[in-house]
Amino acid sequence: MSSDLMSAAAGDDPAEGLHAVRSLRVLADRLEALHVERARRLGWPWQHIADVLGVTRQAVHKKYGKRFP
Amino acid sequence: MYERFTRSARQAVVWAEEAGRREGADHIESGHVLLGAVHVERSVAARALARLGIEPDSLAECVRSLKTDSLDADALAGIGVDLEAVRAQVEATFGAGALDAATRPRRTKGHVPFDPAAKKMLELALREAIRFRSKGIDTGHLLLAAARLDGAAAQKALAWFGHDRKAIEDAVVAAWADAGE
Numbered sequence: 294m295s296s297d298l299m300s301a302a303a304g305d306d307p308a309e310g311l312h313a314v315r316s317l318r319v320l321a322d323r324l325e326a327l328h329v330e331r332a333r334r335l336g337w338p339w340q341h342i343a344d345v346l347g348v349t350r351q352a353v354h355k356k357y358g359k360r361f362p
Numbered sequence: 363m364y365e366r367f368t369r370s371a372r373q374a375v376v377w378a379e380e381a382g383r384r385e386g387a388d389h390i391e392s393g394h395v396l397l398g399a400v401h402v403e404r405s406v407a408a409r410a411l412a413r414l415g416i417e418p419d420s421l422a423e424c425v426r427s428l429k430t431d432s433l434d435a436d437a438l439a440g441i442g443v444d445l446e447a448v449r450a451q452v453e454a455t456f457g458a459g460a461l462d463a464a465t466r467p468r469r470t471k472g473h474v475p476f477d478p479a480a481k482k483m484l485e486l487a488l489r490e491a492i493r494f495r496s497k498g499i500d501t502g503h504l505l506l507a508a509a510r511l512d513g514a515a516a517q518k519a520l521a522w523f524g525h526d527r528k529a530i531e532d533a534v535v536a537a538w539a540d541a542g543e
Contacts, residue, residue: 312427312437319433320448327456 326360329353333361363488368500370405371487374398382474386463389477392516393425395484396508399501406502409540410533416523424519433461479514483507502534 325346332342339358343350367375377398382390399407400418411421427434435445452461476484486507491499508516509530520530 309437309440312434313441313443316434316437317441317443320438320443320445323433323461324452327452327460331456 326357329357330361333357363484363499366488366491366499368498370402370501371399371499371504373402374405374407374501374504377401378480379474387474390474390480391429391477392479392483392508392511392514393428393519395480395504396516396519397422397425399504399508402501406500406534406537407505408501409537410502410505410530413533413536414523414525414529416520416525421519421523424522425515428515428518479511479516483511483514483516486510502538506531506534 329342339354340350343353346353364372364375374395375398378390378394381394381397387394396407397418399405400411400421402408408418411418433445438445449461453459483504484507487499487503490496490503490506490510494503496503508514509520509527511517525533
């Protein structure tokens with residue numbers, strides 16, 4: 294994927310590249326939500342999830358605390 | 363306000379609600395209402411857009427691409443990400459439909475509320491009806507409202523085709539002159 298990714302990211306049509314970036318972001322967000330939910334079900338503490346995601350505990354709790362308590 | 367809606371305008375709202383429910387959206391958005399107005403056959407909105415040379419399908423495509431949470435399979439394919447493969451993998455772990463349901467509460471039946479922009483669109487349609495001293499609120503007023511809805515998907519989608527508010531208003535007025543709804 295990475296060589297293709299580089300070629301599209303450096304491609305000459307900005308619209309295409311930007312569309313791809315946006316979809317990647319949406320995809321990442323959805324995958325994150327699914328995995329956070331699963332981790333919570335498996336009993337992971339927020340701190341642990343935050344460490345793996347590379348964000349603060351507050352950030353991940355604020356984003357998902359209500360949905361996956 | 364609904365009692366002032368013409369038959370076509372009511373059909374447009376029903377279409378919007380059905381589209382939102384079908385997509386599993388958590389809100390009816392301005393784009394749904396705009397597409398509803400255009401999808402009612404021979405409606406003022408449909409005829410006005412035809413005058414502007416805007417195809418309902420391209421408008422629908424445009425609204426879709428403006429949705430903030432859309433996954434564009436073609437765009438992803440362009441950078442070598444196979445969305446179907448990702449979907450299959452995710453569903454193997456999280457169950458059928460997991461990827462599409464991940465961002466929103468699952469709402470398959472019951473009432474889907476209008477989001478603030480869609481509510482605003484209905485209010486603006488009422489205002490347009492008053493401005494034109496119209497008897498009822500029709501799909502033409504909904505289209506005029508969409509064109510005034512700064513920042514919302516419905517307005518952006520219309521703007522994408524390069525017609526300003528005045529051009530849209532002229533097309534609506536001409537469609538009214540053709541024949542009433």
